[in-house]
Amino acid sequence: MEAIFEKSQLGKPLIIAGPCSVESPEQFMSTITPLVNQGIEIIRGGIWKPRTRPGSFEGLGSIALPWIQDSKKQLRFKFATEVASARHVEEALKHGxxxxxxxxxxxxxxxTVQxxxxxxxxxxxxxxxxxPVNADLSLWIGAVERIQKAGISDIAVIHRGFSNxxxxxxxxxxxxQIAVEFRTYFPDMMMINDPSHxxxxxxxxxxxxxxxxxxNFDGLxxxxxxxxxxxxxxAEQQLTPEDLQLLLQNLKTRKVRFESQETLNQLEEIRHQIDQADHDLLEALHRRMxxxxxxxxxKKLNNVAVLQMERWKEIFKTRPEWAEKLAINPELIQEIFGLLHQESIRKQTEILDRK
Structure with missing residues (x-):
């Protein structure tokens, strides 16, 4: 059986589209017919919908599965749905x-994953x-490993964002950055972005x-x-099939590799300059520490407390201001100096604890 989740050698993104929930045979066919006609080969649709609070629409359940089978007799597509239990898996497999x-x-x-x-x-x-809902990379990696250990090899991951x-x-x-870091663990695994959620x-x-x-995500x-x-x-995040077609037409795909050696050489020279700048930054950090x-x-000699709130406030006020004058993102600098100040407090506390 040919794997579905193989990266395109041409850099063409995999597109999966369809309704959040399957609501009726008419709604499903009215939505997916133009999608399939556009060339979309994988249709998504929620049969079971895990919701945050009770009382929300939680999907029609197994009653909708025969509708999917009927629609596949009329149109050529593969159907994807969410499963959250062994019963869901059994029912979905039974209905193709x-x-x-x-x-x-x-x-x-x-x-649940197990x-x-x-x-x-x-x-x-x-x-x-x-x-996962929360920004825990280990949980995401662990879920992939559990599915792999069950003998499933045709796997992709979906980046749908995190609660914040x-x-x-x-x-x-x-x-x-979490999605990017995940790819360092599974560089050959397809990563699909879910811009709707x-x-x-x-x-x-x-x-x-x-x-x-x-x-450089592999699909949407x-x-x-x-x-x-x-x-x-x-309702607020779904697109009409016509708007989706327009979106896909306007998307710009990027080259995966450089086509000329000259361009690659120029890039390597700039990277070399970045390496040197990073080395200079590390030397400056060493001097700061x-x-x-x-x-x-x-502070130890004079019995002074490590944390000085006025100094803390001064750093968090002035460093972003300096960054703005240099056209650097002040939020980035605030985050960096927050980490630096935490490390400074840790080192000073360590010194005070020495005998």
């Missing part, structure tokens, strides 16, 4: 579902694994989708509904 995904609320629970993994043992069905109460822009904070509103979906392609999973405002779930140790010795 082609691809499963494990949702963010399941990935966060190793017991139950799903055991129910998949002996099958060869492709599986996608979403990142401080983010007022996104429904789920993208925290791109990251954005939470359709106006942001194109922005997130393009950002994902700029970061986007929610689409023929009448999004009437959708029973996730030497000064921190002197301050620690002085």
């Amino acid at each position: 579902v082609d691809i499963f995904w494990i949702g963010a609320r399941s990935t966060v629970n190793p017991f 139950e799903i993994a055991e129910s998949l043992r002996g099958t060869s069905i492709p599986v996608m694994i979403k990142n 109460f401080r983010d007022v822009v996104h429904r789920n904070s993208p925290l791109w 990251i954005s939470g509103k359709r106006s942001l979906v194109p922005i997130i989708a393009q950002k994902a392609l700029d970061l 999973m986007i929610e689409s509904h023929y009448t999004p405002d009437l959708a029973w779930s996730d 030497e000064l921190v140790e002197k301050i620690g010795e002085y």
